[in-house]
Amino acid sequence: MTAGRSARTPEARPPRPLGQPALTPVPRGWWPDALLVAAFAALTAALVWWPPLLQVDIAVRDWCDRHRPPPVAWLMRVLDYFGQGGPLIIVTVGVSFWLAWQHRTIRPIILAGLAPIVSTVLIVGLKRWTSRGAPHQGSVRLFSDGGEDFYPSGHVSNGIVYFGVLAILLAPYLAVPVRRVLQWLPGVLVVIGTTYLSYHWLTDSIGGYLLGLLIVRLLLRVPWRSVPLPRRLDRLALGGHQAHRAVHRKGPPGEQHRRVPGPPRKIALGRAC
Numbered sequence: 445m446t447a448g449r450s451a452r453t454p455e456a457r458p459p460r461p462l463g464q465p466a467l468t469p470v471p472r473g474w475w476p477d478a479l480l481v482a483a484f485a486a487l488t489a490a491l492v493w494w495p496p497l498l499q500v501d502i503a504v505r506d507w508c509d510r511h512r513p514p515p516v517a518w519l520m521r522v523l524d525y526f527g528q529g530g531p532l533i534i535v536t537v538g539v540s541f542w543l544a545w546q547h548r549t550i551r552p553i554i555l556a557g558l559a560p561i562v563s564t565v566l567i568v569g570l571k572r573w574t575s576r577g578a579p580h581q582g583s584v585r586l587f588s589d590g591g592e593d594f595y596p597s598g599h600v601s602n603g604i605v606y607f608g609v610l611a612i613l614l615a616p617y618l619a620v621p622v623r624r625v626l627q628w629l630p631g632v633l634v635v636i637g638t639t640y641l642s643y644h645w646l647t648d649s650i651g652g653y654l655l656g657l658l659i660v661r662l663l664l665r666v667p668w669r670s671v672p673l674p675r676r677l678d679r680l681a682l683g684g685h686q687a688h689r690a691v692h693r694k695g696p697p698g699e700q701h702r703r704v705p706g707p708p709r710k711i712a713l714g715r716a717c
Contacts, residue, residue: 604656
């Protein structure tokens with residue numbers, strides 16, 4: 445150990461800092477977001493004005509209906525469960541409250557609470573506007589006025605948005621490959637499961653995936669560690685930092701600069717924090 449430095453005890457170690465949304469850095473350009481919007485708009489337009497795409501949906505549904513042995517169907521139900529909004533919200537909000545308690549700040553709760561609001565407003569609004577039926581209920585066409593709302597797939601979007609939020613919240617605690625898998629893999633699994641079980645048309649799943657990616661990119665753009673907050677909502681984080689510094693002080697304030705006598709010369713103790 446270097447002379448002049450006091451040892452830090454494991455008990456006095458500060459809590460790990462909140463993770464920046466650094467699975468990918470905060471996006472610098474808007475062209476990928478514009479591309480996602482354009483791709484979703486093109487998919488929607490094709491479903492309205494290009495009938496062969498509807499035939500693809502029907503062909504995929506019919507193939508899945510003919511090739512669904514019970515063991516595979518059970519596995520696909522497990523994959524589809526990764527898009528269940530209710531349990532995912534409970535998990536993400538629970539993790540955010542745990543982090544808020546650990547770091548004495550409300551910032552994680554804001555992120556976990558904002559994600560379902562943005563997702564619900566965007567996905568549910570589009571579902572009601574497009575009014576498309578399910579593979580075994582209602583019309584395959586958009587704007588069918590049948591009261592159904594299956595396009596785009598909220599399940600697939602959930603599988604990207606909520607796992608993406610978990611990856612952002614847990615960024616300091618997970619290795620980079622694990623974070624990337626947590627962010628991107630569940631959405632793909634939900635696409636496979638919900639399409640294979642004919643809960644959604646194939647294009648429903650593709651549309652949900654595109655919008656899920658867009659929502660995650662929008663959430664990544666927010667600098668969650670530096671967003672200004674009222675002191676009463678973030679003051680405990682400052683208090684915790686000050687308390688950590690106080691733990692490492694040796695004696696009364698200012699005494700950490702005192703010189704300690706010892707042959708053949710005096711050595712100044714460095715700050716411990």
